[in-house]
Amino acid sequence: MTVVAIADKLHAGGRLTRDEALEFYLHAPTSLLGGLADQARAHRHPxxxxxxxxxxxxxxxxVCVARCKFCAFYxxxxxxxxxxxxxxxxxxKIDQTIALGGGQLLLQxxxxxxxxxxxxxxxxxxxxRRYPEFRLHALSPPEVIHISRLSGLMTAQVIDRLIxxxxxxxPGGGAEILVDRVRKILNCYTKATADEWLGVMREAHRAGLRTTATMMYGTVETVEERLEHLFRLRDLQDETGGFTAFIAWSYQPAHTELGGTEATGIDxxxxxxLSRLVLDNFDxxxxxxxxxxxKVGQLSLAYGANDMGSVMIEENVVRAAGAQYCMDEFEVVRNIEGAGFVARRRNMHYDVLGAPVFRERDVPRMRELAVARDDGRAGEAPDLRDYEARSAAGKRARQ
Amino acid sequence: MLQDLESKASSGESFSHEEAERVLACADLVSVGTLGELARRARHGDVVTYGHVFEVAGDAVPSELGDAREVRITSRPVSVAAGCALVRAVVAASGDIPVTGFSATDLLDLVGGDHLALAEAARELCAAGLTGVAYFPVDRFEEPAELVRALRHGGLEVSRASVDRASTLAARLVCIERVAALQREVGALLAFAPLPRFDEIETPSTGYDDVRTIAVARLVCGEVPSLQVDWVLYGPKLAQVAIAYGANDIDNVPATDPLGLGPRRSPRIDIVRQISAAFATPSARNSRFERVS
Structure with missing residues (x-):
C-alpha cells in the first residue's frame, strides 16, 4: 500500500496494520506524519x-542487580x-511535593x-496513613517481578499485597523495547521478558489498577522491532483497556555501558x-x-502529544545518562499556552484537577530538578536494618 | 489551513507582510513547516550545508583548529587597536583559514557611532587580516544599510545578518523584514541567522516560536540564500528540527570536541548524521558558503 493510500485509510478512520505502519514510518514525509498525528490528537481531544x-x-x-547496558543510574x-x-x-519529599501543588510520587x-x-x-x-489523599504511582513491572522472585510469591499476589x-x-517503566532479541542484547531480558512485562501489566489491569506504557527507543532495535513494541501494546490495550497513557523517549547514552549516540529530534x-497513529486505543x-x-518537548504537541507529562520536581535516572533539563509548572504552562492550548493539571487517571497552581497561590520557581539526596550521600537509611537483607554485602551492613 | 500558500512557497517567491503574519499566527504548526520546507527545497533541493567554526571567545590564540573552515572572534574589543592586535595574533595562528570577528554593534560603539570612523576602523581591522564581521544584529539598527556600506567601504565583508534579541514573534518579524529590505538595498548577504543570540532567562523562547521564526524567515527572505541555525546556541535537536521548517544551513558546528560542551553535545562528525536523519544531504561549506569536500 502506498503512503497516500495509507493516509487515505487513516483519514477514513481505518486502523494501521504492521506493514502499513512500517511503510508509513519509512516513507511518509515528516509533515504528513505530523499532520495526521495532530488530527488524531485533535479528534480525541477536541x-x-x-x-x-x-x-x-x-x-x-x-542498587540494582539487573545491570542493564543502557542504564547509567544503577x-x-x-x-x-x-x-x-x-x-x-x-x-x-512528599511534604515538598505537596507544597508545590503535587499529589503523587512516581516511585521507582x-x-x-x-x-x-x-x-x-x-x-x-x-x-x-500520613497523607490519605496522596497517590502512589509505583513499581514498574520489572520491579514487581523482582519482588516476586525475592518473596517467592506470584506476581499477581505481589500486586494484590501492594494494592x-x-x-x-x-508506571510503565522497564518496557524498553518489547522484543526479546533486543532485550537480550541490552541485558534486560532477565529482569523481564517482553511477555513478562506485558503479563504484569495484564495482571495489574485485572486487579483494577490503571497503568502507563513506555518505550525507550534508539538503542539496537530495528524499525520493525520498534513497531512490534507499539503493536504489542495496542493488542494488550484492546484486551484490557488499562493503559492511561503512552510515553516514548530516546535512549540517553552518556555514561552507559552501551554508549553510542542519541536518536535525533526529528526521529x-x-x-x-507514528505512536499516535498506531496506538489508536490510547487516549x-x-x-x-x-x-x-x-523546545522539542513543546513541539511534541504538534506531533500527536496531548500531555506535557510531569513537572517532575526530582529526577535521577536520565540525569545520570546526560539529560539535565528542568521545567517547573510555570514553564510547562507557558509552553502549553504558547502552543495555543489550554493548560490543565491532572492526576494519573487524567482527571482534570484544575488550573495551574501558581495562578492560585505563590509557588517558588524551580531552576533545577532535585536529586535523590541533596548532599549526594550514599548508603542505606538506618530503618532498612529492620528488614532482612538477602545479599552478603547487605547482611554485613545490617549486622 | 495554509495550503493556498504552498504554490507560492514552492516557487521561491518572497511572502508579503500579511502572508507572513498569517503564517506566524497559524495554529497548525505542521502546515507552517510544510511551507518552510517547500521554500527550502525550491532553493536548495536536498542539500543542507554546515560550517565548522572555531570560536575565539577571549584573547586566547587557538592552537588546535580541528576541522575549522572559519575562525570567529566573538569577544568585544576594548579598542580598535586592541581588536587589530587580537586579529593579527589569531590570523597568524589560523593559517589560510578565514578569520571573522566582532559584532557590528560593538565596533560602532567603539567609534562613538560615527559611520566614517567605522569605515576607518574596518579598514584597520581588514589590514590586520579580518575578512568580515561575525555578527550583524539587525535588531540593533533601524537603518542598517549605511552601516553595511561603511563596513564594506573599509574592506570588511558583511555576509551574514543576525539577531541579538527579539523575544516576541512581532519583534522577530520586524528583524526578518529588515533583513529582506537590507538584501534588496545593498545585496551580498549570503546568510541570515534569525534566531536570537541572547534569550530571556525567565522566559526563554519556545520551540514553537523558534520554528515559526525559521519558516517565516525562509518565506520572507527569499533573496537571502542561506538560513542558519547555530548548533551550539540552539543545540543539535532544535537545529535539526529547524531543517524541517526551512533552515538550510547549520552554523557554528564545533571544529573540535571540547569537553566543556558537555556530554549531550554531539561530536563534530555527528552533524552529518543529524542532517541525514532529517532526510537531507549534508555538505560542508566554508565561510563564503562554498561547498568543500
Missing part, C-alpha cells in the same frame, strides 16, 4: 486542552555509591535484593507521531521534555 501532572520522581534505591550491590532512602527521607528504583516486599508494604501503609498496602497505579517527533500521549528538552 477541547484543545493539554494536561500535565505535578508529581515527583523518587528513585528509592540505585550501582551494583556493595558499591560505595549505592543508596537506599529511608521512610523519613521519602516523607520529606533499582532491583535491590536487600529491600523486601515488607519494606514496600510498610512504606505504602505509612504514606497512606492492599496502598499502591494506586503502576523523536516521527516516532511520537493520552505524553511529551518527553525531560529527554528532548523544552
Amino acid at each position: 477541547e484543545g486542552v493539554v494536561t500535565y501532572i505535578i508529581d515527583r520522581n523518587v528513585n528509592y534505591t540505585n 550501582r551494583p550491590v556493595g558499591s560505595a555509591e549505592g543508596y537506599t532512602l529511608g521512610f523519613d527521607e521519602i516523607f520529606r 528504583g533499582g532491583h535491590n535484593p536487600d529491600v523486601p516486599l515488607e519494606w514496600y508494604e510498610d512504606l505504602f501503609r505509612q504514606v497512606k 492492599a498496602a496502598g499502591l494506586d497505579s503502576v 523523536y517527533l516521527r516516532t511520537l507521531a 493520552n500521549l505524553q511529551s518527553s521534555w525531560v529527554t528532548q528538552g523544552g
Whole structure:
C-alpha cells in the first residue's frame, strides 16, 4: 500500500496494520506524519486542552542487580555509591511535593535484593496513613517481578499485597523495547521478558489498577522491532483497556555501558507521531521534555502529544545518562499556552484537577530538578536494618 | 489551513507582510513547516550545508583548529587597536583559514557611532587580516544599510545578518523584514541567522516560536540564500528540527570536541548524521558558503 493510500485509510478512520505502519514510518514525509498525528490528537481531544501532572520522581534505591547496558543510574550491590532512602527521607519529599501543588510520587528504583516486599508494604501503609489523599504511582513491572522472585510469591499476589498496602497505579517503566532479541542484547531480558512485562501489566489491569506504557527507543532495535513494541501494546490495550497513557523517549547514552549516540529530534517527533497513529486505543500521549528538552518537548504537541507529562520536581535516572533539563509548572504552562492550548493539571487517571497552581497561590520557581539526596550521600537509611537483607554485602551492613 | 500558500512557497517567491503574519499566527504548526520546507527545497533541493567554526571567545590564540573552515572572534574589543592586535595574533595562528570577528554593534560603539570612523576602523581591522564581521544584529539598527556600506567601504565583508534579541514573534518579524529590505538595498548577504543570540532567562523562547521564526524567515527572505541555525546556541535537536521548517544551513558546528560542551553535545562528525536523519544531504561549506569536500 502506498503512503497516500495509507493516509487515505487513516483519514477514513481505518486502523494501521504492521506493514502499513512500517511503510508509513519509512516513507511518509515528516509533515504528513505530523499532520495526521495532530488530527488524531485533535479528534480525541477536541477541547484543545493539554494536561500535565505535578508529581515527583523518587528513585528509592540505585542498587540494582539487573545491570542493564543502557542504564547509567544503577550501582551494583556493595558499591560505595549505592543508596537506599529511608521512610523519613521519602516523607520529606512528599511534604515538598505537596507544597508545590503535587499529589503523587512516581516511585521507582533499582532491583535491590536487600529491600523486601515488607519494606514496600510498610512504606505504602505509612504514606497512606500520613497523607490519605496522596497517590502512589509505583513499581514498574520489572520491579514487581523482582519482588516476586525475592518473596517467592506470584506476581499477581505481589500486586494484590501492594494494592492492599496502598499502591494506586503502576508506571510503565522497564518496557524498553518489547522484543526479546533486543532485550537480550541490552541485558534486560532477565529482569523481564517482553511477555513478562506485558503479563504484569495484564495482571495489574485485572486487579483494577490503571497503568502507563513506555518505550525507550534508539538503542539496537530495528524499525520493525520498534513497531512490534507499539503493536504489542495496542493488542494488550484492546484486551484490557488499562493503559492511561503512552510515553516514548530516546535512549540517553552518556555514561552507559552501551554508549553510542542519541536518536535525533526529528526521529523523536516521527516516532511520537507514528505512536499516535498506531496506538489508536490510547487516549493520552505524553511529551518527553525531560529527554528532548523544552523546545522539542513543546513541539511534541504538534506531533500527536496531548500531555506535557510531569513537572517532575526530582529526577535521577536520565540525569545520570546526560539529560539535565528542568521545567517547573510555570514553564510547562507557558509552553502549553504558547502552543495555543489550554493548560490543565491532572492526576494519573487524567482527571482534570484544575488550573495551574501558581495562578492560585505563590509557588517558588524551580531552576533545577532535585536529586535523590541533596548532599549526594550514599548508603542505606538506618530503618532498612529492620528488614532482612538477602545479599552478603547487605547482611554485613545490617549486622 | 495554509495550503493556498504552498504554490507560492514552492516557487521561491518572497511572502508579503500579511502572508507572513498569517503564517506566524497559524495554529497548525505542521502546515507552517510544510511551507518552510517547500521554500527550502525550491532553493536548495536536498542539500543542507554546515560550517565548522572555531570560536575565539577571549584573547586566547587557538592552537588546535580541528576541522575549522572559519575562525570567529566573538569577544568585544576594548579598542580598535586592541581588536587589530587580537586579529593579527589569531590570523597568524589560523593559517589560510578565514578569520571573522566582532559584532557590528560593538565596533560602532567603539567609534562613538560615527559611520566614517567605522569605515576607518574596518579598514584597520581588514589590514590586520579580518575578512568580515561575525555578527550583524539587525535588531540593533533601524537603518542598517549605511552601516553595511561603511563596513564594506573599509574592506570588511558583511555576509551574514543576525539577531541579538527579539523575544516576541512581532519583534522577530520586524528583524526578518529588515533583513529582506537590507538584501534588496545593498545585496551580498549570503546568510541570515534569525534566531536570537541572547534569550530571556525567565522566559526563554519556545520551540514553537523558534520554528515559526525559521519558516517565516525562509518565506520572507527569499533573496537571502542561506538560513542558519547555530548548533551550539540552539543545540543539535532544535537545529535539526529547524531543517524541517526551512533552515538550510547549520552554523557554528564545533571544529573540535571540547569537553566543556558537555556530554549531550554531539561530536563534530555527528552533524552529518543529524542532517541525514532529517532526510537531507549534508555538505560542508566554508565561510563564503562554498561547498568543500
